[in-house]
Amino acid sequence: MAHRIITQIVLTGGRVFGKAFAEAYKQAQASSQYAKAAAKSDPGSLNTAAASGMTLDEACKILNVKPPQGGVANMEQVMERFKKLYDLNEPKKGGGGSFYLQSKILRARERIEMEAKAAERKAALEKEIKEGWKPKMYRD
Structure with missing residues (x-):
């Protein structure tokens, strides 16, 4: 049995x-x-999402900010929301926060910064291509 x-x-x-x-x-x-x-x-998008561990959309939802429009993000608003949420979720203050939430908030800020820097590099490259490369000349 x-x-x-x-x-x-x-x-x-x-x-x-x-x-x-x-x-x-x-x-x-x-x-x-x-x-x-x-x-x-978009070959570059996969690398940035893998590096930060989250998508740009998820990062914007966490910080409650609008996604970058035309590659330009309002970094002042992002930093303001980051500081507020990060401080609210401080576990040592006893406010019910957690290290996990702080980590997600930090990763969201880093993801948006990464996107803004990539857009800035792309814009600089396009400007250089449009204007042509001008080497710096030094005179003795």
Whole structure:
């Protein structure tokens, strides 16, 4: 009688584990395909999202700021929201904050800064291409 119960437990556990493994595999496949499609459309975006661990949209939602328009972000507003939220979530003050929330807020600020710097570099490169490269001349 005991061997039947043990056999049923093992078989049921095997089915549950098998279904979970199959679902995880499907999700990994979908994520891989999404990453490939994103890399084709914008090769640089995948690297920045991977570096910070979050998307630009998620970062904007965390800090409650508008996404950069035309590559220009209102960094004063971003820093103001960052400081306020970071201080509110200070765990040592006893206000119910947590290190996890502070970490997410910090990563959101870094992600928006990364996007702004990338847009700034792109604008400078386009300006240089438009105006032409002008080396600095030094006279003796």
